[in-house]
Amino acid sequence: MPRFVCLSPYKNKKGKIPHKGIFPLTLKLFAFQHVFVKCVLLTVFLFVVSCQSQPLVSPQKGGTLRVLVNEAFADLNPFYNHSTYSAHIQELIFDKIIYIDQSGQIKPALAQTWALSADGLKWTFTLHPNILFQDNLPLTTQDVLFTLETVKKIGGVFQSVTNNIESIKAIDDQTFEIALTKPDQTFPLFLRTLLIVPAHVYNQEGHLNPGFTSPIGSGPFSLQSFKNDQVILQANRKYFDTAPYIDKAEFIFIKDNSVALSELISGKIDFQAFFDPQHEAVLTNLPHINFLDSSTWLLFGIFFNTQNPLFQQKEVRQAINATINKEAILKYSALQNNSLVASSTVSPNSFYFNHEISPYPFDMKQAEKLFQSNGWTRDKNGFLTKNNQIFEFELMVPEGWYLTQKVLSQILMNFSNMGIKVNIRYMPMNDVIQKICVEKKFDTVFIHYSSELDLLSSELFWSDPSHSPYNFTSYINKEANDLLQASINSKSIQELGDSYKKFQWVIHEDPPLIYLFWLKFPLFYNKRVHGITADTFSNFGQIKNLWISNENIQ
Incomplete structure (x- = not known):
């Protein structure tokens, strides 16, 4: 927390x-969204969008809001939620x-x-x-x-x-x-x-089980039906605060990317709660689609399990960061216009972001020197080896990610050129969460996250479990802990900022992850949807404030 x-x-x-x-x-x-209450996942996955003017029309009641998501639903038990969008749904029910x-x-x-x-x-x-x-x-x-x-x-x-x-x-x-x-x-x-x-x-009895899917809460919506690929909510007309304008909210998971795009084009989906670069070029030219630019950045990175002997030395983690050509990843994935190479876990638009820290440069020679300083040298086949052991690890990747293939192809090429053997393991997000957050049985994991506000660092990297249970990388750094504690004891915003800027230096020099890139997420939505504001998607509870016009829009 x-x-x-x-x-x-x-x-x-x-x-x-x-x-x-x-x-x-x-x-x-x-602040960290409810989805990461399951251990940080990560799952993070909230999209904060900036305001855009809409026609001044009186809100209308009725209709069904249809939301496209890119992850299946796991359960709806607020004590255990195991998927990003299950957590978002719970914020509407409770x-x-x-x-x-x-x-x-x-x-x-x-x-x-x-x-x-x-x-x-x-x-x-x-x-x-x-x-x-x-x-x-x-x-x-x-x-x-x-x-x-x-x-x-x-x-x-x-x-x-x-x-x-x-x-x-x-x-x-x-x-x-x-x-x-x-x-x-x-x-x-x-x-x-x-x-x-x-x-x-x-x-x-049984209602506290992780798989319980018949929730009753006090929120603005109640559950009508639950499937792994579809959740339908209906408005709670007795809600103590402002009741929803819409009658229903339908959340739909479509695994096939081409089918998902077709549903958006046809108007069968009102908006997508994620960003797919392949959709952008098509959707920006459709007359019935509105566009909102994002005001918040999402961090993509490969996180180490620092309990793994391969990653216990910071020089090795520095070497791996220098092995990856982040600029090439962004160019190959056509993300240059919406992204920045990452140098910190703090959002680039945050007051606390340390602008003095530069990203790890792509430097294969420096990386090899760092590996050699820790006893890793090339064998006759070009692999990094130490004591007859090849530098080999598993990279866990959530299934269905829209950016995965292009990004990973570049990363794997860099690893191969350095003589590192990487085995990709694709898993459903629910299983990823279980492995990294509960069991902590993983080598590395490719994830992305965002936060409700500016900072997320103490959630992930504070090694004292009494402060945060979300340190799934098992990262330990006393100086980092001391700076995080100093931030809590700060007497002014300036002191707080100084502590966090020093903290960013520490975890940059002793990296718990491969810093890849920050990505802005635009939102595309049907023009029949009104009431979208800056915090609609940083706080899914605000979906109750959306309303749908009666006009026929394709």
Whole structure:
């Protein structure tokens, strides 16, 4: 879970820090989407798009929104979600206590107010009144307590939500108190991915199983039907906040890329929740398709399992970074206009991005010197060997990725030229998550991720599990840990920025991944869809604000 710092928030006469509506400070810090609550995957996969003007037409009610996704659905259990889009669906079925908007502000969701005691040890939250679950039973503080206690019992990637909790107490049906073991003004952000479930449903036998696919929540949509390639949601007209304009939202996974493009062209799909360069040239010329440029970058990289003896020396990981020609990858994949070669895990448009760090240059001679300094030399067949062992590893790749083939062909050519043997293993995303996050049985994995806000680093590379359970690379670097801790203790945004810029130097010199490239993701959508704003796809809960015009558009 993410951590952040507040700048001397004001206190009222009772010694509490009040909140009403918006947290009093803008939090220009990192946050990680619910999909990575499954260990970082990565899965990351949220698309933040910038605003574009649309016709000033009054919202209309009704219709079905049809969304194309590029990954099958796994389950809909909020305690275990095992796929990116399953996590997004859950954000529509369930509600959070608070959420983070695109500008970095904490905003009310189920909780309408919260306050911190003078000693910094007790947080008091007050829920909105008259909230109903989709089975028409009321949501109370008992459901919040049940959810937190279940998370604590299950552990896993949710564990950091409860690591600092001493006790949880319901004061009444709308008010609950969380006592911490140590002061933490950032605690509300820990709750940003927590989806509140009804105790009367999830305390039944079998309902906590990972494969449970009959969810009941309090969110703006309820489940109509679930298949691995199609999920249909219907509007919850009794939603306590603004109810959806649309009647239904249909999420469709189409494995065949040509069929997916045909559905977009024909108007059978309203928008695609991912980017495929092969679609761009066609879709930009269609009169019934609108285009939004992306405001956020997505990082592509190959992450090391640093427990593997091959990757325990930083010089070896530096050598591998120097082996890959990133500029050639972007040129060959026709991505130059939407991409940057990566030098950091912090987004290039972030205040915290360190502009002084240059990407690893493509330098085969330097790479070979680094390998030789660690005892790796070429054998008669040209392979790197050490103690009669070839430098060989497995690269795990999620199935169905639209950029995979062209990017990997260049990477494999670079590895081959260096005498490194790489075995590609394609797997469904659900299995990738299981292998890297739960079992941690992998050599390397090719993934991409984004974050809700600016920073993601402590989620992935903090080796202390009490701070974050998402360090799937098993990365250990004391200096990195110290800088991340310093960022939490910062007294100003400037101190915070300094800590993160130094942190980027550390993990650049001791790289836990092959830094490949950052890619911007444009969004194409049918002109019949209205209400799209900058944070519609960084927060899938905002889909409830979209509406569909009645005019016939191809």
